[in-house]
Amino acid sequence: MVQQTEFSLPPFKRGFHLITDIVKDNLPDLPQTGVMHLFIKHTSAGICINENSAAEVLSDFNTFFNKLVPEGSELYEHSEEGKDDMPAHIKSVLTGTSLQIPISGKRINLGTWQGIYLCEFRNNGGSRKLVVSIVS
Amino acid sequence: MVQQTEFSLPPFKRGFHLITDIVKDNLPDLPQTGVMHLFIKHTSAGICINENSAAEVLSDFNTFFNKLVPEGSELYEHSEEGKDDMPAHIKSVLTGTSLQIPISGKRINLGTWQGIYLCEFRNNGGSRKLVVSIVS
Amino acid sequence: MVQQTEFSLPPFKRGFHLITDIVKDNLPDLPQTGVMHLFIKHTSAGICINENSAAEVLSDFNTFFNKLVPEGSELYEHSEEGKDDMPAHIKSVLTGTSLQIPISGKRINLGTWQGIYLCEFRNNGGSRKLVVSIVS
Numbered sequence: 001m002v003q004q005t006e007f008s009l010p011p012f013k014r015g016f017h018l019i020t021d022i023v024k025d026n027l028p029d030l031p032q033t034g035v036m037h038l039f040i041k042h043t044s045a046g047i048c049i050n051e052n053s054a055a056e057v058l059s060d061f062n063t064f065f066n067k068l069v070p071e072g073s074e075l076y077e078h079s080e081e082g083k084d085d086m087p088a089h090i091k092s093v094l095t096g097t098s099l100q101i102p103i104s105g106k107r108i109n110l111g112t113w114q115g116i117y118l119c120e121f122r123n124n125g126g127s128r129k130l131v132v133s134i135v136s
Numbered sequence: 137m138v139q140q141t142e143f144s145l146p147p148f149k150r151g152f153h154l155i156t157d158i159v160k161d162n163l164p165d166l167p168q169t170g171v172m173h174l175f176i177k178h179t180s181a182g183i184c185i186n187e188n189s190a191a192e193v194l195s196d197f198n199t200f201f202n203k204l205v206p207e208g209s210e211l212y213e214h215s216e217e218g219k220d221d222m223p224a225h226i227k228s229v230l231t232g233t234s235l236q237i238p239i240s241g242k243r244i245n246l247g248t249w250q251g252i253y254l255c256e257f258r259n260n261g262g263s264r265k266l267v268v269s270i271v272s
Numbered sequence: 273m274v275q276q277t278e279f280s281l282p283p284f285k286r287g288f289h290l291i292t293d294i295v296k297d298n299l300p301d302l303p304q305t306g307v308m309h310l311f312i313k314h315t316s317a318g319i320c321i322n323e324n325s326a327a328e329v330l331s332d333f334n335t336f337f338n339k340l341v342p343e344g345s346e347l348y349e350h351s352e353e354g355k356d357d358m359p360a361h362i363k364s365v366l367t368g369t370s371l372q373i374p375i376s377g378k379r380i381n382l383g384t385w386q387g388i389y390l391c392e393f394r395n396n397g398g399s400r401k402l403v404v405s406i407v408s
Contacts, residue, residue, distance in 0.1 A: 002170045002272055004238060006245075034274050035309055035405050037171055039238050041247030043187045048365045051315045056349035060358050061365070063348075064341070069200070076199075077192035086196050093184045093197070097250075098236045100370045102276060102311050102403040109278075109403060111313030114369075131238040131245055133171050135271055135407055136274055138306050138408055140374060173307055175374050177383030179323045205336070212335075213328035222332050229320045229333070233386075234372045267374040267381060269307050271407055 003028050003134040008127045012120045014084070015062040018052060020115040023132070024108070031136035034103035041129045044088035044122050046095030052115030065091050065121075088121035095119045103134070139164050139270040144263045148256045150220070151198040154188060156251040159268070160244070167272035170239040177265045180224035180258050182231030188251025201227050201257075224257030231255045239270070275300050275406040280399045284392045286356070288322075288330040292387040295404070296380070303408035306375040311403040316360035316394050318367030319402075324387025337363050337393075360393035367391045375406070 007026040009019065023038065030036075040047050051057040069087040073079050076086040099116065102109040110116075118128065143162045145155065159174065166172075176183050187193040205223040209215050212222040235252065238245040246252075254264065279298040281291065295310065302308075312319050323329040341359040345351050348358040371388065374381040382388075390400065 002167075002239075004169050004240060006240075031274075033276050033405075035407060037236055037238065039236065039245075041245070041250065043185070043247070043249050049315070049369045050361050050365055054350055057358065057361055060348045060350050061362065064362050068204075068340075076196045078190050078196050086193065089186050089193055090197065090200050093186055093231055095365055096232065096368060097185045100236060100309055100311065100372060102309065102405050104276060104278075104403070109311075109313070111315070111401065113315050114313065129247065131240070133169075133238050135171060138303075140305050140376060142376075173372055173374065175372065175381075177381070177386065179321070179383070179385050204340075212332045214326050214332050222329065225322050225329055226333065226336050229322055229367060232368065233321045236372060265383065267376070269305075269374050271307060 001136050004131065006129060006131045008129050009118060011126050012118055014120050014123050016058040017118045017120065018115045019118045020052065023116050027132060028134065030103050030106045030134065032106055034134055034136035036101045036103055036108050037133040038099040039131045040097050044085060044092055045125055045128050046092045046097060046119040047099055048095045048117050048119060049099060049114050050117055051113055084123050091121045137272050140267065142265060142267045144265050145254060147262050148254055150256050150259050152194040153254045153256065154251045155254045156188065159252050163268060164270065166239050166242045166270065168242055170270055170272035172237045172239055172244055173269040174235045175267045176233050180221060180228055181261055181264050182228045182233060182255040183235055184231045184253050184255060185235060185250050186253055187249055220259050227257045273408050278401060278403045280401050281390060283398050284390055286392050286395050288333040289390045290324060290387045291390045292324065295388050299404060300406065302375050302378045302406065304378055306406055306408035308373045308375055308380055309405040310371045312369050313401045316357060316364055317397055317400050318364045318369060318391040319371055320367045320389050320391060321371060321386050322389055323385055356395050363393045
């Protein structure tokens with residue numbers, strides 16, 4: 001059986017943001033055992049899982065990705081949508097657009113230190129749409 | 137319930153290629169609500185989701201990945217299968233080998249700008265095999 | 273229907289390690305058709321799929337990722353947990369924390385050359401916990 005819901009995040013500024021609680025607030029009652037799928041319907045933002053406690057981890061991610069995928073009009077042919085656009089597409093592929101997390105005992109079964117990140121790669125990405133599918 | 141089908145892509149040249157329509161042509165009738173899984177059975181090609189309209193995005197992806205993971209016999213121990221081989225393995229891990237896309241209202245629920253890419257990292261990768269699993 | 277099991281890997285040293293057989297040993301009887309989900313409950317290790325035969329591929333992956341995400345106290349704000357910690361978080365996002373593999377004919381349907389890797393990014397990561405979910 002698959003239950004599904006779609007919801008929007010508030011706009012976040014460019015960077016990595018912990019959204020575990022927002023995702024949980026948008027979940028239906030979870031089954032005893034299952035799999036939660038999370039999907040982001042965008043090509044210049046990503047979702048991933050990483051450390052849920054230290055704020056510097058989030059800013060270090062932002063610093064690293066900005067360095068790994070630099071901006072610069074001479075680097076990309078696709079530049080008409082802004083110099084942060086093509087780098088955002090590339091970063092989105094590197095982080096990914098979907099997550100799957102086991103559901104155990106009616107809860108999403110993340111490790112102690114794991115949280116869900118929104119990776120906002122545009123300067124003004126606006127609200128982002130997510131789809132949750134619960135398989136049981 | 138899980139429906140499954142395996143199919144082959146025609147050979148594509150090295151680079152990123154939009155294959156959304158080919159994938160759709162190989163889908164069975166979709167359920168009202170579900171999840172589509174796509175899996176590529178190879179280690180030197182990947183699949184990912186990104187922009188479905190501008191051709192320069194695809195070529196910029198190719199340029200970026202070629203720069204990020206350079207070829208060169210001095211860089212890798214594993215070189216007997218050609219100088220594009222080990223870089224192709226690395227790129228395949230960076231892009232990923234599986235996708236999951238929600239199914240909503242009997243259609244795959246991609247965002248407006250999202251398309252499915254084959255990432256062909258070999259110079260002569262030949263035909264690639266994909267497995268689609270539909271969970272409902 | 274979703275069957276689920278959680279198990280621990282023995283400690284592995286820093287690097288990429290083939291764990292296909294360990295995963296198989298921890299699977300329940302598989303259904304005729306389905307999807308296997310594998311999830312790692314950690315933020316400084318990852319799982320991915322790649323070449324299952326040449327040992328140099330595994331060491332080349334290690335070399336590449338160490339170069340792509342360098343260590344250095346000046347590069348990251350988050351350094352209190354060791355200089356291998358923040359790079360491990362970043363590498364974990366690049367490789368990913370979950371896999372999905374089709375199940376066909378009661379077997380996981382990997383390509384001929386595909387194997388499952390544990391990507392251990394800490395110097396002393398210890399035992400790592402995985403969750404397997406079988407959807408059928």
